[in-house]
Amino acid sequence: MNTLKLIKKEGYTIVQMNRGKVNAINHEMVQELRQVFSEIEKDDKVKGVILSGQPHYFSAGLDLIELVQYNEQQIHDFFSAFGVLYLELVRFTKPFISAITGHSPAGGCVLAVASDNRYMATGGNYVIGLNEVAVNIQISQNLTEGYAFWMGEGLANRYILEGKLLSGVEAKAAGLVDALLPLDEVLEHSENKMRHYLKADPEIWINTKKKLRRHWLDKLDPDPENSLKEAATLWWKPEIRAKMMAYVASFSNKKKK
Incomplete structure (x- = not known):
């Protein structure tokens, strides 16, 4: 694995994103997460x-510096793979927890939304949210359903249209x-929660998760090719x-300073 580090624990695995x-998120990371x-x-x-x-960053979202260099086929393949990854994470049957170790905007939030629990670091002015509108990326219908599942349709609609990034306090509220x-x-907190989940009979836990997500799963488009x-x-x-291109240029200039 070039973009992930796997840490095996008794009964569960920590998947640490490890790309700088x-x-x-680039195509390679998406494919490795799917695998x-x-x-x-x-x-x-x-x-x-x-x-x-990593400390201070769960994921900063899509790697726009790399993605703007993709040709049309590569962009199509990337969005297709990322959309399928999201569906696979939402449908993942076992306990799935996100340990949000810092900033988690856009694509980082996409990954976290699919999990059963999200525990987020305080300090550092960390933010999380689906700010795709603000960065000129088209959000999918499947993703809006996930946001609404956790926050309710009213807040989800307003925050998505605003392209709002939430502070930890706002996200918890x-x-x-x-x-x-x-x-x-x-x-550590995430691991404690995982160990608590693993005390339950796994078949009962999985069946219960499926029931709790039934309405969300029923709303998913199984073939998101159009979006x-x-x-x-x-x-x-x-x-x-x-x-x-202007955004990428400004970002690149900041990195040089």
């Missing part, structure tokens, strides 16, 4: 997963995260492309 300090979660789903010895990041903890306690095609098409819209 900000864990920006790991698929293998864990099929492995009877692994009862659950904790997804974590909205129901997007379960608890706020010091950075060095986030993973993904829409996102890929809008990616090449000249005015959006110009804004994206």
Whole structure:
């Protein structure tokens, strides 16, 4: 694995995103996440997963610096794979906890929304949220359903249209995260919750999760090709492309300073 670090524990695995300090998501990371979660789903010895990041960053979202260099086929393949990854994470049957070790905007939030619990670090002005509108990326219908599942349709609608990034306090108040903890306690807390889940009969736990998510699962489009095609098409819209390039240039300039 080039973008992930796997830490095996008794009964569960910690999947730590490990792609630079900000864990920006590219096609390789998406494919590796799909592979790991698929293998864990099929492995009877692994009862659950904790997804974590680096200190100060769970994931900064999509790697726009890399993505703007993709050609049309590569962009189509990326959005398709990312959309399928999200569906696979939402449908993942075993306990799945996100240890949000810092910032988690856009794509980082996409991963976290699919989990059963989200524990977020305090301090550092960390933010989380689906701010796709603000960064000129088309959000999918499937993703809006996930946001609404945790926060309710009213808040989800308003925050998505605003492209709002939430502070930890705002995210907890909205129901997007379960608890706020010091950075060095986030993973430990997540592991304690995982060990609690693993005390239950696994078949009963999995059946119960499926029942709790039934209405969410029923709303998912099993073939999200149309919305993904829409996102890929809008990616090449000249005015959006110009804004994206300007954003990437400004970001790159900040890194040089």
